[in-house]
Amino acid sequence: MFMKSTLTGLLLTGASMLPAAAETAWPLTLSNCGVDLSFDKAPESAVTVGQATTELLYALGLADKVTGTSVWFTEVLPEFREMNAGIERLADNDPSFESVVAKRPGLVTVQYEWHVGPQGIVATREQFADLDIPTYVLPSDCTGKDNTKGSDGTRSDIYAMESIYQGIDELGRIFDVADRGEALVAGLKAREAAAIGKARALDLKDATVVFWFSSAEMDIDPYVAGRKGPPAYMMDALRLRNIIESDEEWPVVSWETIARANPSVIALAKMDRRRFEADDYEKKIAFLKSDPVTSQMEAVRNDRFIVLDAHAMDPSIRNIDALETLAEALPKLGVK
Numbered sequence: 001m002f003m004k005s006t007l008t009g010l011l012l013t014g015a016s017m018l019p020a021a022a023e024t025a026w027p028l029t030l031s032n033c034g035v036d037l038s039f040d041k042a043p044e045s046a047v048t049v050g051q052a053t054t055e056l057l058y059a060l061g062l063a064d065k066v067t068g069t070s071v072w073f074t075e076v077l078p079e080f081r082e083m084n085a086g087i088e089r090l091a092d093n094d095p096s097f098e099s100v101v102a103k104r105p106g107l108v109t110v111q112y113e114w115h116v117g118p119q120g121i122v123a124t125r126e127q128f129a130d131l132d133i134p135t136y137v138l139p140s141d142c143t144g145k146d147n148t149k150g151s152d153g154t155r156s157d158i159y160a161m162e163s164i165y166q167g168i169d170e171l172g173r174i175f176d177v178a179d180r181g182e183a184l185v186a187g188l189k190a191r192e193a194a195a196i197g198k199a200r201a202l203d204l205k206d207a208t209v210v211f212w213f214s215s216a217e218m219d220i221d222p223y224v225a226g227r228k229g230p231p232a233y234m235m236d237a238l239r240l241r242n243i244i245e246s247d248e249e250w251p252v253v254s255w256e257t258i259a260r261a262n263p264s265v266i267a268l269a270k271m272d273r274r275r276f277e278a279d280d281y282e283k284k285i286a287f288l289k290s291d292p293v294t295s296q297m298e299a300v301r302n303d304r305f306i307v308l309d310a311h312a313m314d315p316s317i318r319n320i321d322a323l324e325t326l327a328e329a330l331p332k333l334g335v336k
Contacts, residue, residue, distance in 0.1 A: 023176060023178075024042070024173045024174075024176045024178060026039065026040055026041060027039060027040050028173060028174065030170060030173075032136055032137060032139070032170070033113060033137040033139065033141070033142035034142070035125055035135075037134055037136065039134070039174055042174065042175045042176040043065070043105070043106030043107040043134075043174065043175065044065070044106045045065055045066075045067045045103070045104070045105050045106045045107075046062070046065050046066050046067070046105055046106065046107045046108070046109055047066070047067060047068040047069070047070075047090070047100050047103050047105040047107075047108050047109075048066060048068070048069045048070065048108075048109050048110075048111075049070050049071055049094075049095060049100070049108060049109070049110045049111065049112075049115050049116070049122060050070070050071045050109075050110055050111020050112055050115070050138070051069075051071060051072050051073055051074075051076075051111065051311055051316070052111040052138060052140075052311070052314060052315060052316035052317070052318075053109040053110060053111045053138055053167075054066065054069045054076075054084075055076065055077055055080060055316065055317060055318070056109075056138075056164075056167065056168060056171065056316070056317060057109065057171065058076075058077075058080040058083060058084070059080075059168075059184055059317060060168070060171060060172060060175065060177055060180050060181060060184060061177065061180055062171075062175055062177065063080070063083040063084070063087065065175065066087050067087070067088065067103045067105060068087065068088050068089070068090045068095075068099070068100065068103045068105070069084070069087055069088070069089050069090065070089065070090045070091040070092075070093070070094070070095035070100075071091070071092075071093060071094065071095070071111065071112075071115070072089070072092050072093075072272075072273070073271045073272070073273050073310050073311045073314075074270070074271045074272045074273070074309060074310060074311050075272055077318075088103075090103075092273075093275075094115065094121050094122060095122060096122070097122055097123040097127065100122065100123075101128075101131060101133070105133060106133075106134075107133075107134050107135075107136060107174070108128060108133060108134070108135045108136070109135075109136045109138075109171070110135055110136065110137045110138065111137075111138055111141065111314075111315075111316075112137075112141050113137050113141050113142055113147045113153075114147055114153075116128065116135050116137065117147060136170070136171065136174070138163075138164070138167045138315065139163045139166045139167050139170070140159070140163035140164050140167060140315030140316075141153070141315060143157070143163045143166075144156050144157030144158075144159070144163075144228075145157075145249075149248075150248035150249065150251070152248065152249035152250045153248070153249050154226075154247050154248050154249070155226070155228035155229060155247055155249065156228075156247070157228065158227075158228045158232055158233060158236065159228060159229050159230050159232060159233045159315060160233060161188070161189075161192060161233070161319060161320075163315065164188075164315060164316065164317060164319065165185045165188070165189075168181045168184055168185050168317075169181050169182075169185065172184075184317075188317060188320050191320045191323075191324065192237075192320050192323060194324075195237075195238075195320070195323040195324045195326075195327040196237045196238065196323070196327070198327040198328070199237070199238035199239065199326065199327040199330065200238075200239065202239075202330060202331055202335075204238070204239045204240065204330070204335065204336065205336055206241075206264075206336065207239075207240050207241065207264045207265065207330070207335045207336060208240065208241045208242070208243050208261065208262075208263045208264045208265070209235060209240045209241070209242060209243070209263050209264065209265040209266070209267060210224055210225070210242070210243050210244060210258055210261070210263045210265075210266055210267070211224055211225035211231040211242075211267045211269070211308075211313060212224055212266060212267070212268055212269065212278075212284060213225065213250055213269045213310065213313060214269060214271075214275075214276050214278045214279050214310075215276060215277075215278035216276055217276070217277070217278075218276075218277045218278050218283065218287055219287070219291070221252045221253060221254045221255065222252070222253065222255070222258075222278070223250040223251070223252060224244050224250065224251065224252075224253050224258070225242065225244060225249075225250065225313065226242075226244055226246045226247055226248045226249055226250065226251050227242050227244060227245055227246065227247060228247050228249075229249045229250070229313075229315075230312075230313055230314060230315050230316075230319050230322075231267070231313055233319070234319070234322060234323050234326055237323060238323070238326055238327060238330070240265070240326075240330075243258065243261035243263050255291070255293050255294050256293060258294075258297075259293050259294060259296060259297050262297055262298050262299075263297065263298070263299050264298060264299060264304060264335050264336075265299050265304045265305075265306060265330075265333060265335055266288070266297075266299045266300070266304065266305055266306075267305075267306045267307075267308050267313075267326070268281045268284050268285070268305055268306070268307050268308065269281065269308060269309075269310035269313055270307045270308065270309055270310055271309075271310035271311070273310070279310075281307050285305060288300045302333075302334075304333045304335065306325065306326060306329045306333070308322050308325055308326075309321065309322065312325075
């Protein structure tokens, strides 16, 4: 088993190496997941619905603007721990509409469209707009994706980091810190290229993998990564073949089907959330080794497990951390 601590630097120190970015020209208008937004000035505050957008704002140096957070999968990145400790957590999971509105935010930033979409769990974008509160959904959750199909949406195009970079750029302009956005993107791209280069040097031929996020019950069909979400981007970049063929973000697939495909490696999500028993990666491993079907898989017999931060399996700046973890782990596991 291989596990690496997640660590994503602020990367803002690289700003001095980049040309100075122009200040945002007001009014700023942009289209966000099918909704037109217009800003006359930078928002004075923000509430975040989703850990990915919370950490993205922190990475842009905007923690002083954040007045409330919600939807957490795991601990905040270590470099953001101190700043996050001083910000109110409205909810570990889905916040109420009332709790978000009570903060009177200048902007609500959102990780998943289903939190504020037409059937929004928190509210619809129209409900927020009626109170003159704009909402911004990370483009990574709507670019090349149909959120009306499947429990977590279905992608028509394979996920790419460009959608995260777009979110960084747009939020940088919205908050008038475009130079910080440029520096953050430059640092992430450099790390992305280095990880891909390291993995490509392995010249993998037939290595296969399955990404197990969790399961509603330990002994029933698991939620695994489809062929077009963030894990698929990682597999494609590192030349690993996904045994799952669904375009759903996290389809439910039987263990019998997975065992027949016999993956070379199993990537396991590690999270602090305990909504399901299978949220615990150690219990995942215990199940895999004890179940009569899963215990026969090549990856299980040879302890070819890679433990990844769960949040790094969703669209976020942590995708680069996961890419680095995989690139470092594969040669140690003897994967060909």
